[in-house]
Amino acid sequence: MTPFPRDLYAPLVPYAPDRRPVEVDLSDNTNRWGTHPGALAAVRTADPEELLRYPPVYADRLRAAVAARFGVPLEAVATGCGSDDLLDSAFRAAADPGESIRFIPPTFSMIEIFATMNGLVPRPLDRAAPRSPSAPFGPLPDPGLLLDTEEGTPAIVYLCRPNNPTGEVLPRPWIETLLDQAGPTGPVVLLDEAYADFMEPDEGPDDLLRLAATSDRLVVLRTLSKAFGLAGLRVGFAVGAPEVIREIEKSRGPYKVNRLAEAAAVLALDDREGWIPETLAAARAERTHLARALVERGLAPLPSGANFLLVPTEGIGAGDAASVTAKLREAGVAVRPFPSLPGFGDAVRVTLGPRHETDRFLAALDTLLTPTT
Ligand SMILES: *Cc1c(COP(=O)(O)O)cnc(C)c1O
Numbered sequence: 001m002t003p004f005p006r007d008l009y010a011p012l013v014p015y016a017p018d019r020r021p022v023e024v025d026l027s028d029n030t031n032r033w034g035t036h037p038g039a040l041a042a043v044r045t046a047d048p049e050e051l052l053r054y055p056p057v058y059a060d061r062l063r064a065a066v067a068a069r070f071g072v073p074l075e076a077v078a079t080g081c082g083s084d085d086l087l088d089s090a091f092r093a094a095a096d097p098g099e100s101i102r103f104i105p106p107t108f109s110m111i112e113i114f115a116t117m118n119g120l121v122p123r124p125l126d127r128a129a130p131r132s133p134s135a136p137f138g139p140l141p142d143p144g145l146l147l148d149t150e151e152g153t154p155a156i157v158y159l160c161r162p163n164n165p166t167g168e169v170l171p172r173p174w175i176e177t178l179l180d181q182a183g184p185t186g187p188v189v190l191l192d193e194a195y196a197d198f199m200e201p202d203e204g205p206d207d208l209l210r211l212a213a214t215s216d217r218l219v220v221l222r223t224l225s226k227a228f229g230l231a232g233l234r235v236g237f238a239v240g241a242p243e244v245i246r247e248i249e250k251s252r253g254p255y256k257v258n259r260l261a262e263a264a265a266v267l268a269l270d271d272r273e274g275w276i277p278e279t280l281a282a283a284r285a286e287r288t289h290l291a292r293a294l295v296e297r298g299l300a301p302l303p304s305g306a307n308f309l310l311v312p313t314e315g316i317g318a319g320d321a322a323s324v325t326a327k328l329r330e331a332g333v334a335v336r337p338f339p340s341l342p343g344f345g346d347a348v349r350v351t352l353g354p355r356h357e358t359d360r361f362l363a364a365l366d367t368l369l370t371p372t373t
Helices: 037-044 048-052 060-070 082-094 110-117 172-182 207-212 242-252 259-269 275-296 321-330 355-366
Strands: 077-080 100-103 121-124 156-160 188-192 218-223 236-239 308-312 336-341 345-351
Touching: 037 259, 048 259, 060 077, 060 236, 060 259, 077 082, 077 242, 082 110, 082 156, 082 188, 082 218, 082 236, 082 242, 100 110, 110 121, 156 172, 172 188, 172 207, 207 218, 207 236, 218 242, 236 242, 275 308, 275 355, 321 336, 321 345, 321 355
Parallel strands: 100 121, 100 156, 156 188, 188 218
Antiparallel strands: 077 236, 218 236, 308 345, 336 345
């Protein structure tokens, strides 16, 4: 008999981000401009039946809303309790315990956790070459290095674009080369686009999502937790070929999106000209503004396609990531510390918010900066 607790679970600890109350919370990349007003109204005016009855098994209204927004077939869409749920389900659908998953650190911290939870072997690809002004994230690795390892071919390749926590937007041709080399029988490529909504429109944020609907191996994951302001409702979706999506739904199981979440998400996804594009434009403008303000202070934020900036703490002169984070918190602002990030050293990740929150952050930061005169 397998011993309980399972050995496999020994390295896992329950997720415990710092959620102590703070005046301005720029630590978790949720939407600092608020929540979608139509979605909020839908939750406020819910009928008692909505609570009493089970939701549709696979959230077909939500699938239809995603299909309509992006011009893909409904059968190419799976939904879940946040995109975390879809990552977890996709891991189970695509890999047997003991198989491996490839990714390029630093990336989404949950990946290694979901891998371990599902008995998969995390195989990070070291991006060995150093960073430089012309390649602020380091040169891109040869995509083939993700597909073949000394230990064999991984079952899954995970990519995140824009990447959390660096903000890097992997170029589309590089991803297409990876898909070509993987071919129809290679690893399943999970492309996490939690922050794609914040990319510049001319970067083609939805191109790969559309490609996924007809691809043998590509699955794109999106969430309503960030741009759409609905993290509390837990809604995510995946787009892939219908045969792939069916497998993900099997491993996901029924009733993962509740009725209120589905109703709110449908309204938010339908918003093409209102609150959503307005707040996205505001976030992009704030990204430029904050990056400039940091550079003026002698800091070196990484270029970002997301609603956050990664700032190496080296130039701040107030200690490592943990102590910078603690001092900012004392000044009323929460950010996320990233100690010893491969390639970047200690850094903090700052979520973009409306101008008054940026100003609060900069004022807190200024109390830490060593005066130069
Ligand atoms: C926030 C985040 C998610 C999780 O989204 P949920 O839908 O809230 O589960 C997924 N991937 C990345 C990279 C994220 O930063």
